[in-house]
Amino acid sequence: MFKKILIANRSEIAVRVIRAARELGVKTVAVYSEADRESRHIAMADEAVCIGPGPSKLSYLDQEAVLSAAKNTGADAIHPGYGFLSENADFSELCARRGITFIGPPPSASRKLGFKSAGKAVATMADVPVVPGTEGDITTDVSKEVEAIGYPVLIKASAGGGGKGMRIVRSAAELKPQLEAASTEAKAAFGDGSVFIEKLLERPRHVEIQIIADNHGNVVAFPERDCTVQRRHQKLVEESPSPAIRPEVRRDMQAAAIRLAKAAGYQNVGTVEFLFQDGKFYFIEVNARLQVEHPVTEAVAGVDLMELMIRVAAGEKLPFGQDRASEIRCHAIEHRINAEDPDNGFMPCPGKIESIELPGGAGVRVDTHVYAGYTIPSYYDSMIAKLIISAGDRPAALRRSLRALGELKITGVKTTAGMHAKVVAHPVFMSGDFDTHFIEKTGLLDKKEPAHV
Amino acid sequence: MTMDASPIKAVADWMKTADLAEVVYRKDGTGFSLTALGAGDHPTIAAPAMPAGRFASVASDGVGVFQWSEPGKARKTEEGTEVAAGDAVGVIVTGSGASKPVVSAHAGRVAKIFIDAGQAVEYGQPLLLLELR
Numbered sequence: 024m025f026k027k028i029l030i031a032n033r034s035e036i037a038v039r040v041i042r043a044a045r046e047l048g049v050k051t052v053a054v055y056s057e058a059d060r061e062s063r064h065i066a067m068a069d070e071a072v073c074i075g076p077g078p079s080k081l082s083y084l085d086q087e088a089v090l091s092a093a094k095n096t097g098a099d100a101i102h103p104g105y106g107f108l109s110e111n112a113d114f115s116e117l118c119a120r121r122g123i124t125f126i127g128p129p130p131s132a133s134r135k136l137g138f139k140s141a142g143k144a145v146a147t148m149a150d151v152p153v154v155p156g157t158e159g160d161i162t163t164d165v166s167k168e169v170e171a172i173g174y175p176v177l178i179k180a181s182a183g184g185g186g187k188g189m190r191i192v193r194s195a196a197e198l199k200p201q202l203e204a205a206s207t208e209a210k211a212a213f214g215d216g217s218v219f220i221e222k223l224l225e226r227p228r229h230v231e232i233q234i235i236a237d238n239h240g241n242v243v244a245f246p247e248r249d250c251t252v253q254r255r256h257q258k259l260v261e262e263s264p265s266p267a268i269r270p271e272v273r274r275d276m277q278a279a280a281i282r283l284a285k286a287a288g289y290q291n292v293g294t295v296e297f298l299f300q301d302g303k304f305y306f307i308e309v310n311a312r313l314q315v316e317h318p319v320t321e322a323v324a325g326v327d328l329m330e331l332m333i334r335v336a337a338g339e340k341l342p343f344g345q346d347r348a349s350e351i352r353c354h355a356i357e358h359r360i361n362a363e364d365p366d367n368g369f370m371p372c373p374g375k376i377e378s379i380e381l382p383g384g385a386g387v388r389v390d391t392h393v394y395a396g397y398t399i400p401s402y403y404d405s406m407i408a409k410l411i412i413s414a415g416d417r418p419a420a421l422r423r424s425l426r427a428l429g430e431l432k433i434t435g436v437k438t439t440a441g442m443h444a445k446v447v448a449h450p451v452f453m454s455g456d457f458d459t460h461f462i463e464k465t466g467l468l469d470k471k472e473p474a475h476v
Numbered sequence: 477m478t479m480d481a482s483p484i485k486a487v488a489d490w491m492k493t494a495d496l497a498e499v500v501y502r503k504d505g506t507g508f509s510l511t512a513l514g515a516g517d518h519p520t521i522a523a524p525a526m527p528a529g530r531f532a533s534v535a536s537d538g539v540g541v542f543q544w545s546e547p548g549k550a551r552k553t554e555e556g557t558e559v560a561a562g563d564a565v566g567v568i569v570t571g572s573g574a575s576k577p578v579v580s581a582h583a584g585r586v587a588k589i590f591i592d593a594g595q596a597v598e599y600g601q602p603l604l605l606l607e608l609r
Contacts, residue, residue, distance in 0.1 A: 057600060073598045074539050088599065091539040091571035095596035121571060 024337050025049050025100040025124065029093045030064065032104025033083065035390045035409060036315075037064035040102045043329035052096045054089060056082035058400040063392040070096050077402040083107045086114050093123055100124040100336065106404070109312040126336040128291045128311045135287040136309035141181075146306040149286035151279045154298060154305040156221035165220065166198055172222045178202060180209035181217035186256030188212060191223060224305070226458040227298035229253065230265050231310075232280040233320045235292045235328065237335040242284045243348035244277035244295075245320045252446055254369070254462045259439075260446055261316035262356040263323040266417060266455030267299065276304055277349065283309070292317075292332045300458075315359065315409070318388060322355035322413040324348060353386075354420040355413040358428065358443040361405040362436045365468065369439070371405035374398065377435030382427035386413045386420075399436060407438070417455070421447050442468060484508055531587060533602040534580045540570040542578075542597045551593075557586050559606060568597060584608040 029052040030040045041051045041064060053068035058077030065071045072092040075082030082088065084107055093101055101118055103109035103125065112134045115125035127133070136142040146153050155172050157165055160181050169176055169192075178201055180188030188209030190201040202218065210216035228251040236242040249265030250258040264273070280295040283306070292313045297304040317328050326348075335341065363369040375398045381389045391408035393399070399407060410427055414420040428444045445467055451457050462468055488510055500509040536542070544551035544566050553565045564577035565586075584606030591603045 072539060073600050075599045082599075087570050087572055087574075088539045092598070094571040095539065095541070095598075 025333070027052060027069075027096065027098045028100045028102050028126070028333070029054065029089070029096065029098035030068070030102050030104065031083065031089045031108055032102070032106070033059050033062055033064060033403065034392045034406065036104040036313075037062070038067060038392045039329055039390055040104065041067045043327065043333060044102075047330060047333060049333070052092065052098050054083075054092050056402070058402050061397050063394060063397075072096060077400060079107065079402060086111075086117060090117065090121055090123070094121070098123065100126055100333075102126040102333070103312070105312050105315055110310070124336055126291070126333055127313075128289060128293060132287050132289040133311040136283075136289065136293070136311060142309050143306070145287050146283055149279075149282040151283050151306045152304065154221045154224065154307060157219050160217040160219055161202065166195060169198060169220055170195065172220070175223040175225075177221050177223045178205040178218050179221060180205065180213060180215075181219055182209060182213035182215035188218060189256055192220075221307075224298050224300050226460065227300040227305075228265065228267055228457075229258075229296065229459055230268060230276070230299045230304065231294050231296040232276050233292070233294055233314075233317065233328070234280050234284050234289070235331055235335065235341065236284050236290050237341045238290055238338055239340050240285075241341045241344070242281045242289070243341060243343070243345050244280045244284075245324045245326075245348050246351050247273060247276060248294075248316055248319050250316065251457060251459050252452070252461050253459050254468065258316065258359070259462070260356060260358060260443065260452075261319050262354070262417075262420070263319045264351055264354065265299075272299075272302070272304065274349075277345075279304075279306070281345075291335055292328060315406075316357050318390060318409065318411040319355045319357045322388070322411055323351055323353060325350070325352045353413045353415060354417045355411060356420050356424050356447075358410040358412070358424065359406050359439070360408040360410060360431070360433075360443070361439045362399050362407050363405050363439050364437040365439060365442050366437075366470070369468075371401070372437050373401040373405070374436045376407075376433060378433070380430065380432040381408070382410065382430035384427075384430075386423050387411075387427045388413075407433075407436075410443075418453075421453060484510070529608070531605050531607055532582045532584065534565055534578060534582075534604050534606060536568055536578060536597040536599060536601045536603055538568045538570065538576060539598055540568040540575075540596075542591050542593065542595050542603065543567050543569055543575070544593050546575060553586060553589075553604070555586050555589055558609075559584055559586060565604060566591075578603060580606065582606055582608055 027050040028044050030037045044051045051068040053065045053071040054074045055065050056075055056077050074088040074092055075085055108114040112130035116130040118125040143153050175193045178190040188205045190205045192198050192201045205218045206216040230247045230249050232247055233245040246264045248261050248263045250261045252260040294310040294314050296307045321328050362372050364372050378395050388411040393407045412424045414423045424447045428440050431440050446452055559580050561583045563580050565580050566578045567575040569575045587607040588605040
C-alpha cells in the first residue's frame with residue numbers, strides 16, 4: 024500500500040479521496056490554487072501545497088507544479104480525481120517516469136479507450152455493438168460517408184466529454200460549418216480539435232457500466248447506472264439500476280464491458296457508456312476515470328470504489344468476482360447540486376454560502392467540500408454537493424429523494440436543488456419511461472409565469 | 477425665497493478645521509457650495525490615502541526547491557544587498573530538474589530572508605523582504 028497520496032484535484036472529489044485514504048491509513052497531500060484556500064479538502068489533508076493561481080491551466084492542470092509538489096512532500100502516488108489531469112495519458116506516463124504511481128488506468132489503456140474514436144475501434148474488435156459512424160477522426164471530406172450513415176448525425180470531440188464540441192447536424196448543408204465550429208470548441212476545451220461523427224439516436228437512454236480491473240487480469244462489471252436525465256448533454260440525475268434495463272440485457276451489457284476491458288488490457292476503474300434504445304445497446308465511449316456518479320454504484324452494489332481503486336493501483340487483487348459485483352442491494356439516485364440560477368439559464372452563480380443545512384437520516388449520503396461561510400470561486404465548475412439517496416426500491420428512493428432535497432437549505436447562492444425535486448416529482452420520471460430529451464420534452468426547466476393560486 | 481444663512485457659517489467654521497478645498501451643501505432643493513481660501517491650487521490626491529508600504533516581499537511563483545543560484549554560480553543575494561527591479565534573487569528547481577529564476581518586481585535592499593537553499597517552496601510563498609527604494 025502507498026505511504027502518501029497526493030490528490031491532484033479539488034472540491035468534493037478531493038474530500039472523497041482523503042476519506043478513503045484515511046480509512047486505509049494512508050497520508051494525504053492536498054494541492055490547491057490561490058482561489059481555493061477556503062476549500063475543505065485543504066483542512067482535511069495531512070499536508071497542503073499551493074500550486075498556482077486561480078485559473079486551472081496555471082494550477083490544477085500544471086503537471087510540473089503537481090509533480091513538484093509530490094516530490095517535495097514525498098508522495099508515492101497521485102490520485103487525479105475526475106476532470107483536470109484524470110484522463111491525460113501523458114501525465115500518467117510522466118508520473119511513472121518520476122517513480123510515482125498514477126491511481127487510474129495505465130497510459131496504454133486510456134490511450135486505447137480514452138479517445139472516443141479509438142475506443143470504438145477496440146469495441147468493434149471485442150464484438151461490442153457500436154453506433155454507426157465515421158471511422159476515426161475526421162481529416163478529409165466525409166459528406167458521402169455521412170450520407171450513408173443517414174442524417175441526423177452527431178459531431179463529437181475525440182478528446183473530451185461533458186457536451187463540449189458536440190453538434191447535431193440535420194442536413195448536408197450544415198455539415199461543414201458545424202464540423203468547423205465543433206473542432207474549434209474542442210480545441211479550446213481540450214487542446215485537441217479532433218472530432219468524429221455518429222448516427223444520432225433520436226430517443227435513447229444513457230446507460231453506463233462501471234468496471235474495475237486489477238493488475239492480475241481480473242475484471243468485474245457492476246449493475247448499470249442510468250444517466251438519461253440530462254440537460255445540454257450534462258448529466259443531472261443518475262440512478263441505478265435503470266428502470267428500463269431487464270436482467271438479461273444487464274448481463275449482456277456487463278459481459279460486453281468486460282470483453283472491452285480485457286481487449287484493451289484495461290486496469291483500474293472505468294465506465295463503459297452505452298446508448299440504449301428499443302431493447303438494444305450501443306457502445307459510445309469509455310470514461311477512463313472514477314466518475315462523479317460513482318457513489319450510485321457504491322450504494323447499489325455495497326462497495327467502496329474509491330478504496331478498491333486505490334488498492335488495485337497498489338497492486339492488490341480484486342477481493343471479489345463477478346457474482347458479487349452483480350448484486351443489486353438497493354435502488355440509488357444521485358443529485359448533483361450546483362450553484363446555478365435556474366431562473367437565469369442556469370448561469371453559474373459563484374458567491375458566499377451564508378448558511379447551509381445538509382439532509383441526513385437513513386439512506387442519505389452527502390459528498391461536499393463546502394460549509395457555511397465558504398465562498399465558491401468563479402474559476403471552476405459550479406457543483407457544490409452530491410446527494411446520494413438509497414432505498415429498497417425505486418418508488419421508495421424517489422420519495423426519499425424528495426424528502427432529502429426538502430431538507431437541504433442553502434442561503435447566499437442559488438442552487439439547482441429545486442430543479443431536482445421537480446424532476447423527481449414529475450410523472451414521466453416516476454413512470455421510468457423517458458429518454459435523454461426528458462428535460463426538453465417535458466419543458467420542465469422552461470421559464471414559466473408564476474402560477475396564480 | 478430667502479435662505480437661512482446659519483448653516484453657511486457652521487459649515488465654513490467646520491471647513492477651517494478640516495482639510496477640505498470645497499464643500500457642497502444641499503437641502504430641500506436649495507443649497508450652496510463653499511471653496512476654501514487659497515484653494516485655487518487644489519491639493520491633488522497624489523499620495524494614496526495610506527502611505528505605500530516601506531517593504532515588499534518577493535514570493536515564489538512556482539513549486540519546487542529553492543536555490544540561491546544556478547549550480548556553479550555564486551550566491552548574490554544576502555541580507556543588506558541591493559536588488560534592482562527585474563533582478564533574479566534565486567532559482568526554483570522543479571521536480572523535472574528544470575530551474576526558473578525568481579525575479580524581483582521591485583528595487584530595494586534585502587531586509588530579511590525567509591528561505592534557505594534546498595528548502596521546498598510552494599506557489600506564493602514569501603522568500604525575502606525588500607526595503608523599497
